[in-house]
Amino acid sequence: MDIAPTPAPVPLVHDIPFWESVEQQDLKLQRCADCGQFRYPAGPICAQCNSEQVTWERVSGKGTILSWVVFHKTYLPAYPAPHTVIAVRLDEGPIIISNLEGPEPEGSWIDERVSLRYVTMPDGVVLPRFELDRTAS
CATH class of the missing domain: 2.40.50.840 (OB fold (Dihydrolipoamide Acetyltransferase, E2P))
Known part of the structure; x- marks a missing residue:
């Protein structure tokens, strides 16, 4: 019996840490280092305060x-x-x-x-x- 392949995620540069955390079964999301806002999907700036400073934290x-x-x-x-x-x-x-x-x-x-x-x-x-x-x- 053939196994149906799972459609592969297409991570962009900002998504790579997310998919790595999924593979490690330890979900982390991007969080603004200035205002503390979590965001998903990940991106280059915070929609809340426009900061480019980011951390990846477990949720x-x-x-x-x-x-x-x-x-x-x-x-x-x-x-x-x-x-x-x-x-x-x-x-x-x-x-x-x-x-x-x-x-x-x-x-x-x-x-x-x-x-x-x-x-x-x-x-x-x-x-x-x-x-x-x-x-x-």
Whole structure:
């Protein structure tokens, strides 16, 4: 049986530390060294204060679902239908588009708490995914 290749990320110069942190399963995001604003996707300047000073810092991996969609058609072989995509606002502020692993929420998904987990795809690519946070109250 052939393994469907995971579409490769296309990191730009500012994204390289992000993808390295994913591969190490230790998610880090760019943070402004002047005002402290986390940002994703990474970029050359802070949208809050226009500073070019940046650090890369670990994030909690906790967040809240802002939006979701279930694709009922397979568009890429690595992501067979049904394929769930979620928009998560991390507790640190940035919004990340990813996938929901495990059971789906009942009723509305909006405001459901999620936690980061790392999934190794069949071809060995590590991706950040989220699952419902059963410890959230």
